[in-house]
Amino acid sequence: MLIRDATEADWPRIWPFLREICAAGETFSYPVDLPEERAREFWMLAAPNRTVVAVGDDGTVLGTAKMNANQMGNAAHIASASYMVDPAHSGRGVGRALVDETLAWAEQQGFRGMQFNAVVATNTNAVALYESVGFRVAGTIPGGFRHPAKGYVDLLIMFRPIGADTGA
């Protein structure tokens, strides 16, 4: 598996599973019927932000991540990131590789922490993955997400410090 910067040529290989994940409506707070052009604007970030793809040995796009400052101004030293793994390629460590890549980027860019604003509490695989690399639940919005099967479930804010001065 290789992780590299996403190019415009990757978009047609990202969009099918990104659309599938949005349409399922279980893990992301994007519109379930997100139009392709808007999805591309949301996902394909320009520098200083960054979007990457995880690519298999045969060139298949297995997953993608985007990374950016979470806020502006005097809060711009905390990064954020989002991940989408093609459900057809889950369980192969793609998510972990993408998370590691975004943390390395954030440290290299001088961010002091990374924050996820909206982790669906029932997305237990994601929560466990994030915790395994040092994220902790920093806050909970009770009933913040309407799961299509489970009804109102909590939305978690997760955070991890970054950088030598934090001991991370």
Place this chain on the structure above:
Amino acid sequence: MLIRDATEADWPRIWPFLREICAAGETFSYPVDLPEERAREFWMLAAPNRTVVAVGDDGTVLGTAKMNANQMGNAAHIASASYMVDPAHSGRGVGRALVDETLAWAEQQGFRGMQFNAVVATNTNAVALYESVGFRVAGTIPGGFRHPAKGYVDLLIMFRPIGADTGA
């Protein structure tokens, strides 16, 4: 004091204190040197979102608030809001009146809660005001804000349920 929908004609009366508050860099995560056109885009929201002004008896704009869904898709049932009170008119209940207006709007629009994503912990007047109307700290980002005088201080996520089914 009257609270009403903001119009384009109000912008030139909002911009001076909005710029002043941004430039101080103590309470908002907007760029401290926010250009006017970008500030207008951030602040002057179109329906279904809403921006209001609090106006004194002589027509002076005392403060302003904007309100919107905090997330999209299956998390779009939680509102958010932001407030700016002209420092020249603080201590007159303008902030509280604006908070009340946004809560009433959110309930009328059917939101189930309101979330503030980035309350600077040292902005104790704001924290106390929000707590006085039922908000609680739902999460803390340690060192999430670089205060120009106090250095790295915490950024708070605050939340309040809305609607009859929550007992609020």
